[in-house]
Amino acid sequence: MAETISDRKRSHLELCEAAEVEYAGKTTLLEDVDLVHNALPELAVDEIAVGTTLLGKPLRAPLLISGMTGGTEEATEINRGLARVAEAHGIGFGLGSQRAMHRTPALAHTFAVRDHAPTTLVLANLGLVQATALPSADVERLARAVGADAVCIHLNPAQEMIQANGDRDFRHGLATLARLVRDLPLPVIVKETGCGVSRGVGERLKHAGIGTVDVSGAGGTSWVKVETLRAGSRERELGEQFADWGIPTAATLLGLRGLGLDVIASGGIRTGLDVAKTIALGARAAGIALPVFRAYREGGVDAAAAYVERLVDGLRLAMVLTGSRDLEALGRTPVVLGGRLRHWLIGEGGA
Ligand SMILES: Cc1cc2nc3c(=O)[nH]c(=O)nc-3n(C[C@H](O)[C@H](O)[C@H](O)COP(=O)(O)O)c2cc1C
Numbered sequence: 001m002a003e004t005i006s007d008r009k010r011s012h013l014e015l016c017e018a019a020e021v022e023y024a025g026k027t028t029l030l031e032d033v034d035l036v037h038n039a040l041p042e043l044a045v046d047e048i049a050v051g052t053t054l055l056g057k058p059l060r061a062p063l064l065i066s067g068m069t070g071g072t073e074e075a076t077e078i079n080r081g082l083a084r085v086a087e088a089h090g091i092g093f094g095l096g097s098q099r100a101m102h103r104t105p106a107l108a109h110t111f112a113v114r115d116h117a118p119t120t121l122v123l124a125n126l127g128l129v130q131a132t133a134l135p136s137a138d139v140e141r142l143a144r145a146v147g148a149d150a151v152c153i154h155l156n157p158a159q160e161m162i163q164a165n166g167d168r169d170f171r172h173g174l175a176t177l178a179r180l181v182r183d184l185p186l187p188v189i190v191k192e193t194g195c196g197v198s199r200g201v202g203e204r205l206k207h208a209g210i211g212t213v214d215v216s217g218a219g220g221t222s223w224v225k226v227e228t229l230r231a232g233s234r235e236r237e238l239g240e241q242f243a244d245w246g247i248p249t250a251a252t253l254l255g256l257r258g259l260g261l262d263v264i265a266s267g268g269i270r271t272g273l274d275v276a277k278t279i280a281l282g283a284r285a286a287g288i289a290l291p292v293f294r295a296y297r298e299g300g301v302d303a304a305a306a307y308v309e310r311l312v313d314g315l316r317l318a319m320v321l322t323g324s325r326d327l328e329a330l331g332r333t334p335v336v337l338g339g340r341l342r343h344w345l346i347g348e349g350g351a
Helices: 005-018 073-089 099-103 105-111 128-133 136-145 157-162 173-183 199-207 223-230 233-241 249-256 272-280 290-321 327-332 339-347
Strands: 033-035 052-054 057-059 063-065 092-094 122-127 150-154 188-191 212-214 262-266 285-288 335-337
Touching: 005 073, 005 099, 005 223, 005 290, 033 272, 063 073, 063 290, 073 092, 073 105, 073 290, 092 285, 099 105, 099 122, 099 136, 122 128, 122 136, 128 150, 128 173, 136 150, 136 173, 150 173, 157 223, 157 233, 173 188, 173 199, 188 262, 199 249, 223 233, 249 262, 249 272, 249 339, 262 272, 272 285, 272 290, 272 327, 285 290, 290 327, 335 339
Parallel strands: 063 092, 063 285, 092 122, 122 150, 150 188, 188 212, 212 262, 262 285
Antiparallel strands: 033 335, 052 057
16 A cells, blocks of 8 residues: 555654664764854853844744654644643744645644644744645645744755655746745745755745745754665665765855845754854754654653753853853854865855
8 A cells, every 4th residue: 555644754753763864974064163262251141141033923042843743643742742842942843744734634633733832933834846736825724724923845855856756856946935935924934854055045045035044954864864764775775875965054054144044053953052053153043853852752841841941051051151142142253164164165156
């Protein structure tokens, strides 16, 4: 029997919980970013302000739980639990792809988090290839049905190419995004899923009217790896060749600087120091997927909340030690770039 979207989602969660699904030979290159120590911070910890706004909504810390799931019964529980964590900590929350909900409207309840997160910044989610095939009104309906504040359109050509029966036609993507920006009354965020967004793509997105981009760079969860673990022999061989494909998160952030986009940093963000570095590289907020999911699986809402609190602690510490009273100041703090990241600065051209 053919695999359904729900079967695939179940297998993705299983692999992400326990298998080796992160990049092995490539990193975010955030280790090549140093923030400069300030031995005279002249700040009290209590006056450090980590709040910001994203898409017009206040966040108590510059964080969001990146879109992961929906479409199965276990996804219902995960979405609700993580949305409660987001609400309690005043951070954003992304839903996983709503493709299954479009196909089977009875699955809408698996994405329903508003009752658990009434004030949270909630992001709807759909793949660009699916959005290309749908009228704008259908995309709006999917977002409205979950009470979302904005809709993430995700880009995942690398994953699709390794997935048996994945999408193989990526034409008309930019035109679709321009159409959605024009037609939807909600903001449209463009989001990669672990391979990053080059400067050239950033320029094209900006030109299409996109204001917010979630880079989701390389160095964290690898969807090529996830699909390779599920693949038959032909795709497996390709997946092994392309296991390290993608633009490291630090490099994609540098590439988008100065384009006037609101940038969300994600892909391999694991600590509060990582979050601080991404803000210093120009991001407005950082998104985290895999570690929040794993913490939730291990210890439920409490463990996921404790992980978020550790992220905020690390961010605050970095702010004290760079003498940054707020995130704007952190965004202006000097950064020292080394190693391979400098090659990316020189090498990143069009794409
Ligand atoms: C279990 C799981 C499911 C995911 N499903 C989606 C999805 O449906 N839509 C999407 O845009 N991204 C999805 N992602 C990608 C994440 O949002 C994120 O971009 C990527 O995992 C990199 O972040 P990380 O290294 O913190 O995991 C998923 C990630 C995980 C771990």
